[in-house]
Amino acid sequence: MTIPAPSDKALVPFVSVDHMMQLIHHIGLEDMMRGIAEYIEADFRRWQLFDKTPRVASHSAEGVIELMPTSDGEVYGFKYVNGHPKNTAEGLQTVTAFGLLADVASGYPVLLSEMTMLTALRTAATSALVARLLAPAGASTMAMIGNGAQSEFQSLAMKAICGISEVRLFDTDPAATRKCAANLQGQGLTVTICQSPEDAILGAQIITTCTADKQNAKILTDNMIGAGVHINAIGGDCPGKTELAPEILHRSDIFVEFPEQTRIEGEIQQLADDHPVSEIWQVLTGQVPGRVSDRQITLFDSVGFAIEDFSALRYVRDQIRTAGLCHMLDMLADPDDPRDLFGMLQRAEP
Numbered sequence: 502m503t504i505p506a507p508s509d510k511a512l513v514p515f516v517s518v519d520h521m522m523q524l525i526h527h528i529g530l531e532d533m534m535r536g537i538a539e540y541i542e543a544d545f546r547r548w549q550l551f552d553k554t555p556r557v558a559s560h561s562a563e564g565v566i567e568l569m570p571t572s573d574g575e576v577y578g579f580k581y582v583n584g585h586p587k588n589t590a591e592g593l594q595t596v597t598a599f600g601l602l603a604d605v606a607s608g609y610p611v612l613l614s615e616m617t618m619l620t621a622l623r624t625a626a627t628s629a630l631v632a633r634l635l636a637p638a639g640a641s642t643m644a645m646i647g648n649g650a651q652s653e654f655q656s657l658a659m660k661a662i663c664g665i666s667e668v669r670l671f672d673t674d675p676a677a678t679r680k681c682a683a684n685l686q687g688q689g690l691t692v693t694i695c696q697s698p699e700d701a702i703l704g705a706q707i708i709t710t711c712t713a714d715k716q717n718a719k720i721l722t723d724n725m726i727g728a729g730v731h732i733n734a735i736g737g738d739c740p741g742k743t744e745l746a747p748e749i750l751h752r753s754d755i756f757v758e759f760p761e762q763t764r765i766e767g768e769i770q771q772l773a774d775d776h777p778v779s780e781i782w783q784v785l786t787g788q789v790p791g792r793v794s795d796r797q798i799t800l801f802d803s804v805g806f807a808i809e810d811f812s813a814l815r816y817v818r819d820q821i822r823t824a825g826l827c828h829m830l831d832m833l834a835d836p837d838d839p840r841d842l843f844g845m846l847q848r849a850e851p
């Protein structure tokens with residue numbers, strides 16, 4: 502007996518890592534990060550429509566595994582993501598991810614995608630979108646502290662979206678800095694290798710911290726931060742995992758994605774629960790101001806929020822409609838008579 506072919510509705514487009522890389526090259530990395538930033542901005546502007554919840558985290562001694570769900574009432578999405586700082590020593594990624602979109606009306610999945618690559622693009626797109634709102638006008642130089650998997654994406658998104666022209670690299674592991682500098686060759690940025698975080702922040706208007714360590718680290722100390730800079734703090738994204746000295750937080754105006762999640766995971770876990778913060782969607786919709794003075798220190802306390810992943814998946818779904826670049830997965834049992842699942846199984850008996 503032949504196995505019945507599933508109907509089209511039961512076939513789910515799947516974007517593999519290989520197809521994702523082809524899609525990025527087809528669109529161009531910087532154009533794709535610009536496109537994802539536009540989708541994130543559009544979704545942040547309709548913030549009230551979304552179901553929002555802090556991500557569901559399962560912690561272990563080595564790292565964390567998280568589920569990040571959201572819905573705009575028509576489409577539901579989630580991302581599975583891990584964070585394991587010790588993985589790189591074993592040749593594994595610190596962060597890997599995949600995600601799914603589903604049709605709210607039927608509950609049927611409409612997209613399954615790798616998201617390790619896509620997370621790097623969406624994190625960088627979010628950082629640059631926020632820096633465009635908060636960094637000092639004419640910012641041209643970024644310090645990039647932590648030169649791992651995210652670092653080139655962060656650098657190129659800041660170039661594509663905010664117009665920076667120089668990155669100053671520092672990592673405690675010189676091999677990571679050499680890798681990042683080599684990868685950024687010929688990408689239209691002046692790249693300077695620095696020997697210390699103090700050296701990296703010299704002359705930088707934007708300071709990005711993107712390190713991975715499961716502890717309350719002090720990548721930036723109070724005396725390193727002068728007036729007028731924008732800090733893009735990416736790496737502190739778990740309870741007990743932060744990058745900034747608390748004194749810096751008290752001197753900064755702090756901007757977050759979703760306070761209920763950031764108070765658990767972000768730099769502000771070091772502050773009182775009622776410490777004032779502004780939300781990015783409020784800045785985008787003009788309800789609260791972004792940067793208001795040349796001397797203000799602005800801090801984006803980034804942890805990564807589910808709506809950014811939803812936006813990135815939405816972008817990919819729209820792109821593959823014309824670009825193809827997906828496999829159709831037979832992942833939903835869909836009997837002709839919806840109540841005859843058993844009969845479908847019987848007919849498939851070899």
Ligand code: NAD
Nearest residue numbers: 595624647649650651672673674677712713736803804805
């Ligand atoms: P990675 O492991 O590839 O790179 C981290 C780098 O930090 C390594 O090269 C390491 O040597 C360096 N480092 C560690 N301690 C340092 C220190 N004290 N000073 C300077 N460099 C130091 O990790 P990745 O994938 O690039 O991710 C970096 C961090 O960003 C992780 O903590 C991850 O959880 C976080 N992240 C956040 C978001 C978000 O949305 N906010 C998204 C993705 C990743």
